[in-house]
Amino acid sequence: MPTPHPGGAPGEPRVALVTCTELPELEDDDRLVFGPLAALGIRAEAVVWDAPGVDWTAYRSAVLRSPWDYATRRDEFVAWAATVPVLANPADIVEWNTDKRYLEALTASGVPTVPTTWVRPGEGWTAPLDGEYVIKPAVGAGSVDTGRYDCADEEHRRLAAAHVARLSTAGRVTMVQPYLADVDTAGETALMFFATPDGLGFSHAIRKGPMLTGPDYGVEGLYRTEKITARIPSDVERTVAERVLAAVPGGPERLLYARVDLIPGPDGSPVLVELELTEPSLFLGYADGAAERLAQAIALRLG
Incomplete structure (x- = not known):
């Protein structure tokens, strides 16, 4: 109730x-x-x-x-x-947003995203012989069923293949992405946006520390624990986030809130790892006035 x-x-x-x-x-x-x-x-x-x-x-x-x-x-x-x-x-x-294949549409629209290989149920996949990769389901939350694999290691290649097979057997689409090493030092930047009278407006941002240290051995609960701190995003990150939101079907003005998760790409420029429009943590406790801004956005939509 x-x-x-x-x-x-x-x-x-x-x-x-x-x-x-x-x-x-x-x-x-x-x-x-x-x-x-x-x-x-x-x-x-x-x-x-x-x-x-x-x-x-x-x-x-x-x-x-x-x-x-x-x-x-x-x-x-x-x-x-x-x-x-x-x-x-x-x-x-x-x-649209609860299946991460929305990344294909955003990539096609010119948004910089993490390169992704999609493995559909029943399709074969062979682990590369080197490089680090992240494997996760296209439908998932809280980094559950997500692992990091160093494919130069034979055991990691075996575990990576088993991870893909496990998701495939369950009828789930698998995402395979290169692990972008700068996230180990720079972390991930999550930018929060809330509705305002002038459209979707930036509220605040946080830094997520690196979470994935190795293969997926299962997670207890609904999500992995994250290390969060407040962050002021760069002008470049703000610009990329706004490009992402401009590509949302129907336009960003339809949204009450949005969270744009960026990590440094191979050349250091921010790339989109996820666009969270369904049920994202909004980290209200990490910025003065954030809860008030969300409340004002909700009130605005009540008319």
Whole structure:
């Protein structure tokens, strides 16, 4: 059942912050928006996306926050999204963005992305004899089922091939990407954007430290633990992020929020590793005013 934030008053517009069974009251970071929403006269409730009996029409908006169990149930999740009025972000964006093959469309539009080989179920794949690679599913969240392999090592080649075979057997498309070594020192830059009266506007950014240290041996829980610090993005990173958002189907003005994840490419220039438009962590606690900016974006969309 919905979990209201204490202090909500009758008659206030209601907003659902959508989560999953494992996180019925949301992550602590997501809960930071409750206070700013209440200050704007908006009653927020944490609601599990697949909970039975939820009347989604009772909410002025349903904001996807932490439904992180969707990866193994994507078809069900996409079908559910299509039934929810005033979903943020929109259901067609959810369908597009929950399969990382959206990177193909962004690459075709001229966005700099990490080079990716796609291995579909039933297709053969042979590990290269050298180089480091990242292997992960095209539908996934929280870096689960993701590993890093040094293909100069015979055992890593065996494990890499087994990883691809495991995903293929499960009917999942596999992504194989070169591991870009500068991420070990520079880390990954995630830039957050929220809706404003003038369109999607930059809010803040964080640095993610390197996470992948070797092959995938499984992860307990919904996601891998990340090392996060605040970061001021470079002008070049801001420019690349804006290019990414300009290529979103239907335009970025349709979005309530977006997160653009960049890493240094082979020449040091930023390239897109992921565009998070469905249920990204927004790291509200790492920048002054971030929770207030998200609350204002939600209020703006209520009209």
